[in-house]
Amino acid sequence: MKFDLDRGLELLDRTPGTLESLTSGLSPEWLAADEGPDTWNPWEVIAHLTDLEGTDWLVRVKIILEHGRGRPFDPIHRTAFRTKFQGRSVESLLEEFASLRKDNLETLRGLDLGPDQLALHGAHPTLGDVVLSELLAAWVVHDLNHIAQIVRVMATQYDAAVGSWKEVLPLLHR
Amino acid sequence: MKFDLDRGLELLDRTPGTLESLTSGLSPEWLAADEGPDTWNPWEVIAHLTDLEGTDWLVRVKIILEHGRGRPFDPIHRTAFRTKFQGRSVESLLEEFASLRKDNLETLRGLDLGPDQLALHGAHPTLGDVVLSELLAAWVVHDLNHIAQIVRVMATQYDAAVGSWKEVLPLLHR
Numbered sequence: 029m030k031f032d033l034d035r036g037l038e039l040l041d042r043t044p045g046t047l048e049s050l051t052s053g054l055s056p057e058w059l060a061a062d063e064g065p066d067t068w069n070p071w072e073v074i075a076h077l078t079d080l081e082g083t084d085w086l087v088r089v090k091i092i093l094e095h096g097r098g099r100p101f102d103p104i105h106r107t108a109f110r111t112k113f114q115g116r117s118v119e120s121l122l123e124e125f126a127s128l129r130k131d132n133l134e135t136l137r138g139l140d141l142g143p144d145q146l147a148l149h150g151a152h153p154t155l156g157d158v159v160l161s162e163l164l165a166a167w168v169v170h171d172l173n174h175i176a177q178i179v180r181v182m183a184t185q186y187d188a189a190v191g192s193w194k195e196v197l198p199l200l201h202r
Numbered sequence: 203m204k205f206d207l208d209r210g211l212e213l214l215d216r217t218p219g220t221l222e223s224l225t226s227g228l229s230p231e232w233l234a235a236d237e238g239p240d241t242w243n244p245w246e247v248i249a250h251l252t253d254l255e256g257t258d259w260l261v262r263v264k265i266i267l268e269h270g271r272g273r274p275f276d277p278i279h280r281t282a283f284r285t286k287f288q289g290r291s292v293e294s295l296l297e298e299f300a301s302l303r304k305d306n307l308e309t310l311r312g313l314d315l316g317p318d319q320l321a322l323h324g325a326h327p328t329l330g331d332v333v334l335s336e337l338l339a340a341w342v343v344h345d346l347n348h349i350a351q352i353v354r355v356m357a358t359q360y361d362a363a364v365g366s367w368k369e370v371l372p373l374l375h376r
Contacts, residue, residue: 029231029235029359029360029363030363031360031363032231035229035231035232038228038229038232039232039356042223042224045223046220046223046224048223049216049219049220049222049223050216050220054212055209055212057203057206057209058209058212058213061203152366155366155367155369155370156366157366158365158366158367159365161363162363162364162365162366162367163367165360165363165364165365165367166364166365166367166371168357168360169357169360169364169367169371169373169374170367170371172353172354172356172357172373173357173371173372173373173374175353176350176353176354176357176373177373179346179349179350179353180346180350182213182346183342183343183346183347183350185203186203186205186339186342186343189203189204189205189335189336189339190336190339190340190343191332191333191336191339191340192326192329192330192331192332192336193329193332193336193337193339193340193343193344195329196329197340197343197344197347198347199343199346199347199350199351200343200347202376
C-alpha cells in the first residue's frame with residue numbers, strides 16, 4: 029500500500045484508544061510482565077510511546093519542512109522514559125499520551141501536506157536519507173509495532189498455562 | 203504465570219473494546235488488506251472471533267464440567283464465518299462479538315470455578331487430553347493472537363512505505 033495521509037491518520041487517531049482498552053486498569057501482574065532480561069513490560073512500552081510522542085515524530089516532520097536534509101534529526105533516547113516517568117501510573121501515562129497525540133494530529137492536519145511536501149527529504153542520524161512520507165508511515169507502524177509488543181508480552185505469560193493449545197497459537201512461537 | 207481466573211478475565215473483558223478501537227469505522231483499504239494468498243484480512247479475523255465466541259470456548263467449558271473426558275469437543279470450523287457472516291459490516295460483527303462475549307463472561311463468572319474444577323480434564327478432538335484451566339488460558343491467548351494478527355496485517359501494508367525505517371521496526375520482520 030502506498031502511503032496516504034488520510035489512511036495513515038485513521039490509524040494514528042486510534043492508538044490512544046487501543047492502548048487504553050488494552051491496559052488501563054490492568055493489574056500489576058500484567059503491567060509488570062516482560063519477556064525476560066532486557067525486554068519491556070507494558071508499562072515501559074507505554075512510557076516509551078508517551079516520551080516519543082512529545083519529543084520525536086512531529087518534531088521531525090517540522091525539521092524536514094523547515095530544513096530538509098540540512099539539519100539531521102536529534103537521536104532518540106529510547107529509555108529516557110525511565111527517569112522522566114518514574115513512579116507514574118499507566119493511566120496517567122495513557123492520558124498524557126492521548127493528549128499529546130491529539131495535539132500532534134491537529135497540528136499535522138493543519139499543515140495540510142500535499143504530494144510535494146510528502147516527497148521532501150530529511151536526514152536521519154542513523155538511517156541516513158529519508159522521505160517525509162516514510163517518516164509518517166514509520167510513525168503508524170511504530171504504533172502498531174508497540175501495540176503488538178504489549179499483546180505478545182501478555183500472551184507469553186501464558187506460554188505454559190495453555191498446555192497443548194500452544195501448538196495452534198502462533199503468537200507463542202515468535 | 204500460572205493461570206488465574208481473575209487475571210484471565212481481565213483480558214477477556216477487554217477484547218471487544220480493543221477490537222472496536224482498532225477497527226470500527228476503518229476504511230475498506232485497511233479492512234480488506236491481507237498478507238497474501240490464504241491469509242486473513244481484519245474483517246475475516248473479526249468474523250472468525252465472532253463465530254467462535256458463539257460456538258466454541260464457553261461451550262467447551264460446559265462440556266468439560268458436564269462430561270469430562272467422556273465427551274470430546276466438537277471440532278472447530280475455522281472458516282464457517284464466510285457463509286455465516288457474508289456481507290456483514292465489521293461494525294455489526296463487533297457489536298455481535300461484544301454482546302456474545304458479555305453473556306459468556308457473565309455465565310463464566312456465574313460458574314464460580316474453583317481449583318478443583320479448573321483442574322478437570324477434557325478431550326480435544328486433535329490436541330487430546332486437556333485441562334479446563336488450559337482451555338481458559340487458550341481462550342485468552344487466542345484473543346491476543348488475533349489482535350496481534352490484525353495489527354501485523356495492517357503494519358505489513360506499509361512494509362515498503364516506511365523506507366529504511368523497516369530496519370528498526372521488528373513487526374515488519376515476522
